[in-house]
Amino acid sequence: MNIFNRYAPFIQDYIYDHGWQNLRPIQVAAAQEIFNTENNVLLAASTASGKTEAAFFPILSEISEKPVNSVQVLYIAPLKALINDQFDRLNELTQDTGIKIWRWHGDVAQTQKRKLLKKPSGILQITPESLESLIINKHMAIPDLFHGLQYIVIDELHSFLRSDRGGQTFCLLERLAKLAQVKPRRVGLSATIGDMTAAAKFLGAGSGRKTSAPKVQSEKQVWHLSMEHFYQTDPQATSEDFDPAEIVEPKTDIAPALADPGIGYIFEHTRGKKSLIFTNSREECESVCQELREYCSYNHEPDRFLIHHGNLSPALRQTAEDAMKDPDAYVSTCATATLELGIDVGKLESAYQIDAPFTVSGFLQRMGRTGRRGTPPEMHFVMREEHPESRAMLPELIPWSLLQGIALIQLYAEEHWVEPPQPNRLPYSLLYHQTMSTLAASGEMSPAELASRVLTLAYFKNVSQQDYQILLRHLLKIDHIQKTENGGLILGLAGEKIVNNFKFYAVFMENEEFSVHAANEELGTIVKPPPVGDKIAIAGRVWVVDEIDRKRHQVYCHGVKGHIGAYFGDVAGDMHPKILQRMRKILLEDKQYPYLMKNAQARLAQVRETAQQACLDRNSLINLGGKMWAFFPWTGSYGFLALERLLRIKCKDQLKLKNFESTRPYFMTFTMDADEDQFFEVLRREASEDFDALELVFPNEVPVFDKYDEFLPDELVKKEFANSVLDVAEMRKSVEEMEK
Structure with a gap:
């Protein structure tokens, strides 16, 4: 098939105008899948390989042939800045074609949004949070807006593979398709996909379509x-x-x-x-x-x-x-x-x-x-x-x-390893969010109808009806939902306060933020503003706080010289076990790496010598003197956390562990009244026992981990933490492989 001839004339002109001599492999592969199949398509290729054009050349060619009074392509991106950037690129590509490009996010003027609602067409670019807002607040307009939706393009797909934000996005896509009674094809774009099979499965879940992931021979890269x-x-x-x-x-x-x-x-x-x-x-x-x-x-x-x-x-x-x-x-x-x-x-x-x-x-x-x-x-x-x-x-x-x-x-x-998608085991926090969102959008419905709308979403395949009943009973108890005289469910007064706040649209944790102003300029936002007269750091400069309006969450300041620290809330890093295992290998092998410069080479040589002297090449447990020990598990963040819990809950009394501290996911230190042999004997025995992961939750602990955990019943919070955060399987595997 001559791909070039299948493109619309304006796409051909674009290629001529830019002096392209030929199409790139990813562009040929994408066109073959989009033109010749009805499948979803996962396009994975290196950065700057032409993935955006690979997807949009055939998609634009198809929608230009049969324009309808509906959004035909929904483009989802994780950042407003990326949408703004692609907005300019797509407008250049579609100029003089009549295909309209629309944006919908917090920085877009309401006049533009009203124009789209009045006369929907072309391509709509949106973030997951704005799509959530659209489905809730413009629920009745969804069928009119999207009745002709043919494609959903998800840019930077890898950023959605390992978080509830990705789960939210795919729940919304399923809900949108049901509301508009359409079956759009999904096209995922990414430069950093490791496991293509797992990513393709994630992309296609709930779409009712097969997913193709064409393998393209990438050009050899020089770094x-x-x-x-x-x-x-x-x-x-x-x-x-x-x-x-x-x-x-x-x-x-x-x-x-x-x-x-x-x-x-x-x-x-x-x-x-x-x-x-x-x-x-x-x-x-x-x-x-x-x-x-x-x-x-x-x-x-x-x-x-x-x-x-x-x-x-x-x-x-x-x-x-x-x-x-x-x-x-x-x-x-x-x-x-x-x-x-x-x-x-x-x-x-x-x-x-x-x-x-x-x-x-x-x-x-x-x-x-x-x-x-x-x-x-x-x-x-x-x-x-x-x-x-x-x-x-x-x-x-x-x-x-x-x-x-x-x-x-x-x-x-x-x-060529990259982190695989994160399996969603029991996403109860997102389950709460989508339950409240569905009620806010659709109004009163019976418990059975609500369950059929929410539990059938692919992301919740592991949630039982019994657990959902527990959640609904709890939400009734705390007035987040109410029962009507007819036995239907609606939002309760407490629930309306949550849903009617713009922060509801996001499923990731947010800190309480204050907007910072200097004269007539808005600088950005901070959390926990200091007292008046103290300094803050934002926009790469230092400012003195002149006034704090806590009711309106505003901080007013003026600039000064100097250097201080900034604070925007906690940042956590989730590291895969494979990274820690490779770190250990680096510490113990003799291999030299050509990219290391003088100081880095010397520092690596020093730490390798230190590791050898400490016998880290043979032992995971090192005596630091007396009863003080350091333990190096070499496992990922969540396997490390499970191991930490195992030691503190199941091994503590047997080993008489005290002064326990951890620097996750690298090492733990503690004192104990046991020797090395006793430590590993107890650890291996306890790790191999067939116990419920809930046993690694402290007796009176309710480990709030995700944004909406605070609104869940305690038993579901504990269950989610034990089964979705603690990686007991990885912990057991790491203990089995540990050297004494």
Whole structure:
């Protein structure tokens, strides 16, 4: 089949105008599936491989032939910024065709939304939260809006595979299809899919269609990678006089904030270039941006650093995005995951990653921001570490982030491994959310009808009718739902307060946020504002709080010089067991890695020697002196948590464990009145017992873990935590494989 000839004339013109000599393999494969089958399609290929065009060339060709007065394509993306970016790209592709591109999210004017409702057509771009709002608040308009829906395109599919947000998205797609009485095809796009079979199954669940995942021979990629290590104060690991036991604070005439060699390294290497500087939290993003700007001031150079994260105002985020797209602006942007996904920020020369991300997927996405104009992807890791104190024990002598960074790279380089979809076992928090959403949208319905609407959604396949009855009885008790005289169910007064708040649309945890203003400019949001007169950090600068309006959640401030920490709420990292296992192998093998630079090579050699001397190559349990022990399980975050619970609940009395502390998922420390043999004898016996995971929940504990757990009955909260958070199977596997 000549794919080019199947494309609509305006697509052919677009290809001619852009001087393309041929179609890319992913574009040919996508067109064959979309034109010749009725299947869902999973398109997985490297960043900048043309996936967006691969999906939309055939989709636009099809809908242009038979336009209808309905949205024909629903495009779902995890970020508003990605929608805005793709909005411009799709408008360029469809100009002069009559195909309308619409956006629907919090920053879009109501006038545009009203126009869509009045005359629906073309392509609608939306986030999961805005789709939730649309289904609840415009429920009666759904059939008219979507009666001609043919395709649902899900961009950055990998970001939906391991969270309740993904579950919410696919629940909404099923509900939408039933309301509009359509059976649209789903097209998933991602650059970082490891297990294609599992991802295809996830994409197609509840769609009533088969899912194709065409295998495309990807071009051999060349990476430009480096990894350097820095102690936050000199001397460094390569110094001839380096002796960890004799480290003292260095004498310097540079301000303390400018004494961090890792930040200085980034400052020097981004001069005259356009780069992204990735951090793992908004707090660190703010801190790094402040320090880099102080370097500019100290060196009497213009400020060339921008900032981009989820708590900044839309205007400030857009400013950074526009500057990065400007080919003549040599600026660098400190960013979190908000610039990790597929936003085109122009030709970047390099990306810098401060410390290691938690996932292979995150590493690949961040590196994929570069190399988009015919140049190889380029990423430079900067690993920072404080000098351990002279009395520091073994676990504190290990550069965990350095090992983690190497593990992420090696897992992909050696096996092309990426984190698989997270199995949804008992998602009760999301079950509450979708129950309330369904009642809010549809109004009164019988318990049986409600159950048939909610429990039949594919994401809830493991939830029993008995558990759903327990949930509904509890919601009646706390007035989140009410029974009518006819025996039907409606929202209760307490439930209406929850559903009628805009924060209800999101299923991920949110902190109580305050909007920050300086003069007439909105800077973004913070949590837990300090007292008036204290300082806050946001937008890469420091501000003094002048006034706090707690009723309206507003903070007013003015800018000052200086450097302080920022706080936006807790950030947790979920690491897969395979990453920890590869970290252990790195520690014990002799292999050298070509991307390690001088300091990183020296630091790795040092920690390998430390591990060998401590017998970490043979033992998972290390005596730190007397009754003090360190335990290194080398398992993932949730297997580690289950193991932690096993020790504290089932092994504690037998081993007389005390002073128990853990640094998840790396190590635990404790004292015990037992030796090594007794420890493993008890651990293996207890791990092999056939016990219910609920036994690893403390007696009076109600472990609220997800956003809506607080509205669930205690028994379901405990059951969800035990079966969906604690990874008992992985814990048992790791104990079986442990060396003494």
